[in-house]
Amino acid sequence: MNILGYLQKIGRALMVPVATLPAAAILMGIGYWIDPTGWGSNSALAAFLIKSGAAIIDNMSILFAVGIAYGMSKDKDGAAALSGLVGFYVLTTLLSPAAVSQIQGIPLDQVPKAFAKINNQFVGILVGVITAELYNRFSGVELHKALAFFSGRRLVPIVTSVVMLVVAFPLMYIWPIVFNGLVHFGESIMGMGPAGAGIYAFFNRLLIPVGLHHALNSVFWFDVAGINDIPNFLGGAKSLAEGKAVLGVTGMYQAGFFPIMMFGLPGAALAIYHAAKPQNKARVASLMIAAAFAAFFTGVTEPLEFSFMFVAPLLYLLHAVLTGVSVYIAASMQWIAGFGFSAGLVDLVLSTKNPLAKDILMLIVQGFAFFAIYYFSFRFAIKFFNLKTPGQEDEEEGAAADDAPVSGDTDSLAHAYVSLIGGGSNVVAIDACITRLRLTLNDTAIVDEAAAKRLGASGVIKLNKQNIQIIVGPKAELIATRMSQLLAGKGISVEAPVAAPVANAAVAPVAIAKKVTGDLVLLAPMSGEVVTLLQVPDAAFSSKAVGEGLAIRPTSNLVVAPVDGVIAKIFNTNHAFALIADNGAELIVHVGLDTVKLGGKGFTRLLEQGSRVKAGDAVLELDLEYLTQHAVSIISPVVLSNVDQFDSVIDFATGHVEAGKTALYTIKAK
Template identity: 45%
Template sequence: MKYLQKLGKALMLPVACLPICGILMGIGYLLCPASMQGGDITGFGPLVGIFLVKAGGALIDNMALLFVIGVGVGMSEDNDGTGGLAALASWLMITTLLSTGFVTTLFPSIADNVDKTLAFDKIANPFIGILAGVIGSTCYNKFKNTKLPDWLSFFSGKRCVAIVAGVVSIVVSVVLLFVWPILFGLLISVGKGIAGMGAIGAGIYAFLNRLLIPTGLHHALNNVFWFDTIGLGDLTHFWAGETSADVNWSLGMYMSGFFPCMMFGIPGAALAMIQCAKDNKKKVAIGLVASAALCAFVCGVTEPFEFGFMFLAPGLYVVYALLYGIFTVITTLVGFRAGFSFSAGATDLLFSASLPAAQRTVLIIPLGIAAFIVFYVVFRFAITKFDLKTPGREDDDDTDETKVTLANNDYTEVAKVILEGVGGKENVTSIDNCITRLRLEIKDYTAVDEKKIKSAGVAGVIRPGKNAVQVVVGTKVQFVADEFKKLCK
C-alpha cells in the first residue's frame, strides 16, 4: 500500500499538467465544432478553436509519456533526473519492440488476427508509461552506485542505469509479447459476452471501462462497444445520424451513462475531497481536484481526477468505477441518450443533442443532480470512515509546516548539526525531502540524538519507523537537503 501511495504522489506532477489542457480542448471544440464533427475550418473563431484543441491535445494525447518521466523522476531517490532518463529509455524500448509493425514482422500470423493486432496498436498507453517509469526509477535506486572494472569504468554509477533499464525492458517486452494480447483478447471476449445483457450489460461495461483505465486495457472493451469490432459500433452509428431503428440495440446506451458521472459525479467527488482535506492542504486540494473536475465537466477528460487518487486510495477507485456502472444502468433504463466523439463532457452533450439518436437529453439535469449528490456522499463517507489518503490528506500533512521558520539561516551549519544528530554520514542510507521535511533512512536508530537535531533550530523530529527519520525544516528544506547531501558525499 505504501508503494502505491508513493506511486500516487509521483503521478501528481504529470497529472497537474492535464486539467488546463482539457479545458483548452473544451473551449476549442466550442469555437470549432468542425474539429469534432468534421467539415471545413474557416473564420477567425474556428481557427482559434482548432489551435486550442491541438495545444491541449499535445499533452492529453501524450499523457503516457508524461507518466514515464513523472514516475521515473518522482520514484527515484533524490528525485534524480537519471531515473527519468532511464524511464524514457525503457518506454522507447518497450513501445518499439511491441509496436504492431515490429511484432507482425516477428510473427506474420498476428497480422491476420484483428484482436491481437488491435492489442499492439494500443501498446503506447498509460499503463506502459507507468511501468516504464517504475523500471527506470527502480534501476536508478538499485544501480546508481554500481562500480564496474576499470576498463568499463566510464559506465559506472549513474551512467549504467539507463543501460540496465534497457536490458530489463527487453525482458519485460518478451513477457508482454505473449501476455498482452491474451489479456486484450480476454477482455474482448468478456465484452462480447455482456453485449446482449441490455442495461445490466451496459452497466458492467461502464464499470470495467473505468476499472481498467490505469492499465490501458479499457481500449479492448471500447472497441467492442463503440466501434464495429463485433457488429455494434455504438459511437460510429450514433454520429452517422442513425437511430435505434437502424440497429438491434438502443443506440447510445453504451455512452449515455458516462455523462452524468463525468459532468456532475466527478465535481461531487471533488467537493468531498476538498472538504475532507486537512486545513493546511485545502488550497493544494482545490488546485488539483477542482481544476480536474472542471476539466471533466467541460470536455470529459477525467484522467487528471482519476490518476490524482487511484493509487493513493485504490479501494475508493473501485467504488468510483462501480458508481459508473450503477448510473449507466439507471441512465439506460430511463431513456436518456447522448453520444460523444471525444468524451462525455458538456461540449459533446451539446453537439450530440441535435443528432437523431439523442433522446430525452433534458434528463441530464435530474440525473446530474443525483450523480453529484451520490458521488459526494459516497466519497465523503469513504474518505472519513476509512481515513483514505486522498489529495490533501497525506500522512505528512498533520501540521502547517509551511510556516516553520529556521532559527539559523546558515544552511550548511544546520545540515551539519542534523547530520551529527542522526549519527553521521555512515549511519545515513538515503536522503530525500518533501515540501517541508528532510526525509532520511538510517542504519542504526539508537544512534539518533533528537535533542541534537532540534538544536539546529528545526521545528521537530518524527520517527515513523526504526530506520526512518523525518526532520521538520519548513519551506527552506531544499537548501538544507542540498547541503546535507554534500556533507554525506
C-alpha cells in the same frame, strides 16, 4: 514491501501522467467551444487548440512510461524519465507488427492483431515500472575507470535497453493472451451496457481507500481493453468521424459521476454538518464547506470521502452504491458529459460544446435529485446508527481536533508530520497524490494519529505495518516534497527525533511505565550554556514540533541520563538517544544539529539500547573538538516529546548548567 504496498506505489506514480489530462481537457474543450461541428475545419484557432490537446491524448502510453518511471524512481530524477522513454521505444518497436513478422518469420497479415495495439497505456505502465526498478538498482553503480563516463545515472538507459530486449521475447507470446483477456473483460462490461457502467462506478469508489481505483480506471477510461472512454470523448467530432465514438454511448463511464461529485457529496457534507453536536458545528462547517467546494468545483472528492470513510464505513458503502446507481441512470438515459480531470464544474462547462455531450442539463437535474438523496439518506443513517461522523465524536475524541499546534504553512506542517510519523529513522519513502501523503515506514505503529488529526488531517489509513496514508487535502504534494527535503538535510536531520520512541525500543527486561504519573525534575544531561528552543537554528526544534524543552551548548565531553528510566533508542550514529522516564515522560537528547551526517564520528556509546539508567549515568562520550569543527551546530536540544500527556513544563534553567547536577526544567503531571 508487500504486494498491496507495491501496487500503492504504482498507483501514486500514475498520478504523474494523469496530471497532464486537465491540460488536454482545457485545450480541446475550448477548441470544441469555438468550433463544435467542424473540430477545427471551420476555425484555425479551434484546430490549433484541438490538435494541441490531442498531442497529449494520443501519446498517453508514452507519458505513462515516462511518468511512472519518474514517479517510482527513488529520487525523482530526470534520468529515470529518459530511461522510461528509451525503454518504451525499444519495446514497442520490437513488438510492432513488422518486427514480429520478421522475427517469427510469418506473413504480416498473420501477425496477431494484439500487436497493432502494442502502443498502449498497459505497455506504458509495464515499461515505467521496470524502468523505475532498474533506475533504483543501477543509478548508483560505479564502473571501471575506463568506462567511468557510463557510471551512475548514465548507465540506466543502457541497462534499460538491454532488459527490454529480454522482455520483448516473452511478451511476443504473453501479450496476445493478456490483450485478449483485457478485451474480453472490457467487452463483458460493455455488453452489459448501462448496468456494466454502474458496476464499474461502484467498484471505482470501493477501491478509493487503497488507491487501486487507478488500475480499474485504466481499463475503462484508456485504451487498454478498447473502451478508451476519456480520450474518445475528448476527441469529439473527430472521434465520431473516425468511428471511435458513438453518440449517447461514449462518455457513459464518466457522465454519472457529475451528479455525485457536484451535488451528491455536498449533500452528504450538509447532512454531516446538521448531525454534528452544537459545540462542534463551527469546526465541522469549515471542514465540510472546503471539502464540498473542492468536490463541486474540481471533482476532487477525497477530502470529503475520507472524513467519513473509516469512522462510518456504512456511509461509504452507501456512497459507492449511489455512485453506481447514478452512473447507471445517466448511461441508461444517455445523458452524457465527460472530463479530462474529474467530474467537477470546470469539466462540465468544458463539455458543453463537445459534440459527444448530450443532454447535459439533465445531469444537473439528476444532480439536484442526488443532493436530496444523499442528504436525507446520510442524515437518517447517522442518526439511526449513531455513526461517529465529524462533529459526532465523543467529547474526549472531539476535543483534540480543536487544537492547532502549528501554523498552516507548508514548512510548519512538514516539520510536524515528520515528527508525528516517527522522524527520519522511521521513514523508508515519502510520496503523495492529489490529497494524501503516501508513506512507507519501518513501523506504522509509531504514527501519532491524534496529532495528525490536530494538524487538520481528515483521515489516517494504516494499510499494514509498513504502508500508511494520511489525508491532508490539496497541499499533499507540497507537504510531501518539503518533508523529503527536510529528511535530505535541508532543514532537519535525516535521523529526526522520534515522536514515540517506545515502539522501536527494545529489549531490556524492565518495566516501562505506561501511565504518566507524578512531577519530574529533569537534570542537565551535559554541562554548558542553556539555549532556548526558539534560538535553536533548526525549524523542527524551534517550532516545538518535536516537543517542549531547552537546548544546551555543551562545554564538556560527557552526556548523562537526565532522569531515572530506560534507554529506549540510541541511533546508529550515536548522535541522539531517547529515554523513557519512570513517570512515562518520553525524552529526546539530540547532540548537535545535522550531526547524523557525521556517521558516528565524534561520538562514543557508553550504554546500549534497553539499558536501565539512573540520573547522572554516563550514556555518550563526545569528541567536542571534532564536533565543533565539523557539525553544523553543537547546540543540543533536550525535549519532552509527549508533552500533551502532561500539564506543563516549568522552571526552565538559564545560564550555565552542570551535567547530572543542575535542574534543567520541571515536568508537571496533570
